[in-house]
Amino acid sequence: MQRIHPMPFGTEITIDGVRFALWAPTASEVKLVLDGADQAMEIHEDGWYRLVSSHARAGSRYGYRVDGNLVVPDPASRFQPDDVHGLSLVVDPRSYEWSDTSWSGRPWEEAVIYEVHVGTATPEGTYASLVKKLDALRDLGITAIELMPIAEFPGRRNWGYDGVLPYAPDAAYGRPEDLKRLIDHAHELGLMMFLDVVYNHFGPSGNYLHAYAKPFFTERHPTPWGAGINVDGEGARFVRDFFIHNALYWLEEYHFDGLRFDAVHAIVDDSRPHFLEELATRIRQSIRDRHIHLVLENEANQARWLERHSDRSPRLHTAQWADDIHNSWHALLTGENEGYYQDYADEPLRRLGRALAEGFAYQGDPSAHKPGVIRGESSAHLPPTAFVSFLQNHDQVGNRAFGERLSHLVPQDRLALAQAIFLLSPQIPLIFMGEEWSASTPFQFFVDFESEPDLAKAVREGRRGEFKHFKAFADPDTAQSIPDPTDSATFERSRIDWAEPERSPHREALLETKRLLKLRKDEILPLLRSEYRGSRYTISPESMLDVTWAFAGAKLRLLANFGDRPMSIDIGNDVQVLWSNSGPSDGNAQLEPWKGMIVKEASA
Template identity: 75%
Template sequence: MRRVHSMPFGAEITSDGIRFAVWAPTARDVSLVLDGNNHPLQADADGWHRHVSGQAHVGSRYGYRIDGNLVVPDPASRFQPDDVHGLSLVVDPQSYVWSDTSWKGRPWEETILYEVHVGTATPEGTYAGLMAKLERLRDLGVTAIELMPIGEFPGRRNWGYDGVLPYASDAAYGSPDDLKRLVERAHELGLMMFLDVVYNHFGPSGNYLHAYAKTFFTERHPTPWGAGINVDGEGSRVVRDFFFHNALYWLEEFHFDGLRFDAVHAIVDDGQPHFIEELANRIRQTIPDRHVHLVLENEANQARWLNRDETRQPKLHTAQWADDVHNSWHALLTGENEGYYEDYANRPLQHLGRSLAEGFAYQGDPSPHKDGIVRGEPSGHLPPSAFVAFLQNHDQVGNRAFGERLAHLIPPERLELAQAISLLSPQIPMLFMGEEWAASTPFQFFVDFESEPDLAKAVRDGRRGEFKRFKAFTDPEMSQRIPDPTDRATFEHSRLDWPELERSPHREFLSRTRHLLGIRRREIVPLLKSEYRGSQYKVSPENTLDVSWRFAESMLRLLANFGGAPMTVRLEDGARALWAGPNIDASSTNLQLPPWSGIILKGQSA
């Protein structure tokens, strides 16, 4: 099988030759630069510039000369061998022959996500290197790999959120065919493949859209990264389609099973339908015949995008990253209360209970961290599978000054308790690469702006400036200890050390992870596929947490003691322990819970 997503822009192979199309509504003159030669383009009334060339071929280098001077890559380039400032390469997507013709994906309820940064996940830092690890991850119990953004970014190392050419998989990781081989191998092993995409901003280097398509942006909706993306003003139809086609491109041409949409709260749309709504509808209408999962990151906690239909299927988006679950856990486990943890530090266990039971801790409540601004919508009507829960991810680890993982911050017994609850609660769990063995390596913030020293300095200074409001970094000497994000060593320190998982204590931690994922597969996944009937939670004055989730035939119950003294809890008859912490007699009806311990039970639904 051959796969191609046809789109109105970029370089497309036709029976008459290669068609080149670029939207440049604010350029006076546009020429196609093809293998070193200029070809003037005629503009239509809508700002499109098109040309069909019989001289171009697969492998041709091309770009666009703007107003007789600046040469830019194709904003819809499929491949950039020479980075963001170089020429684009004509690619034939149909040259790759797929063998996964019967793959239709997997139901969402079976999802166990594993978030990966391709560049630091393996010694090679490539798609091929990651492909060699897939079987190991499958055997662990993972069912889905989620790649951090891979759209072409400046230099050779980046988290991916500084991408500027969202259709070109970054050349640092391999070719488009290498990426397709990774996806195909995952499907052979029964693994889904997800991709993190960024539709809220472009990176600071290599974004040339301002030079020829100023209306791609708008000053009406400023963002932390500058002018907002114009999704609701004049010319916004083309802008919206640019991103809608990008989503479909990854799902169709590369056969990804799901997308994670970064920071959609930063996409401001005053029109109707909202960008978020139309995006989901376009995808669902275009790909109705296989499992496609759409996941939001949305600080606004808008439950409206996650509603289900009468068959319990998502109307629009499948789920949202449950930051409230993470933030509550982190405040509870570490006692940290600065930055956004301020919203959780006053009552971390109450916030944790509510977010485990209902998805959001903030459901229209004022945020202390944001000076009392009300955040969130009621979410208790949604099933637990509408939320992706995690103890760590790239943001929560990498945005720390030193990139420490949770295993570096808290005692092992606390981490084991949190891990068990996280993997056995009915939300969809996600692991951040290396978390399964409590990796010793940090994950730090890194970029590569070696060819742009002024930008490198700005990023370096800005990174250290971010932490000046934190007590630990008010001392300038301490601030200077923060790793330099532009130094290659920062990137290298973040690379996973796979051999350590064969050593203690990582070997034992990995074994526990495998055991918990096995319980999840046998006991939790069947529950999620049944009808959900609601939840409830209670927090005692002694800091015990009692959460129950009711399904059609069974109930799942969490009991945990986060206090400083042992607690006795009377159990109902018929409940069966799926997991119990150390020194807990799960057979007793009068359950004794030592401090920082817990049990997860399964029984008949009331």
């Protein structure tokens, strides 16, 4: 089977040759540069330049000469063999023969997500090498692989959030057909494939849209990265279509099963329908024959995007990353109270209880970290599966000065309690690569701007400047100890070591993760397939957390003692203890500090 997503820009192979199309409304002249020769392009309405070339074919190198001298790559390039400043390559999507013809995806409630950075997930750092790890992940209990952004970025090393050519899978990891083989094999094993995409900004190097398509950006909506993406002003129709087609391209041409939309709170839209609504609507209207899952990262905690139809299916977006759950856990486990943890450190257990029960800890509440900001909307009516929960992810590890994992910061017994609650709660769990065996390797912030020393210096100094408000780095000399993100050694330190699970204590940690994921599949998943009927939570003065989620099939109850003395609680005799680290119970649970249990009981 062959797959292609047709789109009005970029290249399309036709019977007459290759069609080239570029939206360049603020250019005076555009010529196609094809295999070293220039060809004039005809300008059409609304700033479109088009040309069908009978000389072009799959494998041809091309670019666009703008206003006489600047040669730029295609913003919709399908592949960039020579990085972001080089020429684009004509790709024939029909040259790959897919074997996953019977794949229709998996229901969302089955998702156990494994977040991966392709470049550091294996020694080789390629799509092809990642293929070899899929069997082990499937056997662990993982059901979905989520790739951090792979859109073409500058250099050979990057987290992916500096992408500038969103249609081109980065050449540092392999060719387009290598990525397709990864997805194909994942589907063969029953694994879903998700992709993290960035529609809120472009990276600082290799974005040439300013040179010929100024309406792509707007000064009305500034972002931390500069001018905002124009989704609601003059010319916004093309901008919206550029990203909507990008989402469809990954879902159709590459057969991804879902997308994670990065930091959508930075996409400001004063028009109707909102870009996020149109994006989800277009996707759901276009793909009806398989499961498609759309996940938001949204600091604003807007429950409106997560509403359900009467049949419990998502109206727009499937779920949101549950930062409130993570941040509450982190403040509770570590005692840290700087940066955004300030919003959770005041009452971490109360924040955690509300987030576990209702999804958001902040539901229209004022932020201490950002004075004057009111965060969130009511979310208690949403099912737990509307939230992706995690103890760690690329942000929460990598945005620390030294990229330490939670296992470096927290006593093992406390981390074990958090891990069990995390994996057996009814939210959708996300595991960051290596977390399953308590990897010793950090995940640090890294980039590659070797060819642009001024930019490299700015990033290096900016990284250290980010932490100057933290007490530990107030001393400039101490700040110099923060790893240099432009140094290749920082990248190399971040590679996970797949030999670790063969050694203690990593072997035991991996076995425990596997045991908990099997328990989730056997006992929690059947509940998630039934009707959700609401939740409740209480926190005793002695710091006993008690959360109950009610489903049509049964009630799931969490009890955990976060106080400093033993607690006794009546759980009744007609319950099934799914997990406990406190010993046997005969109806009256005795929980020592930092002990807990998860039980199932019949619904009323």
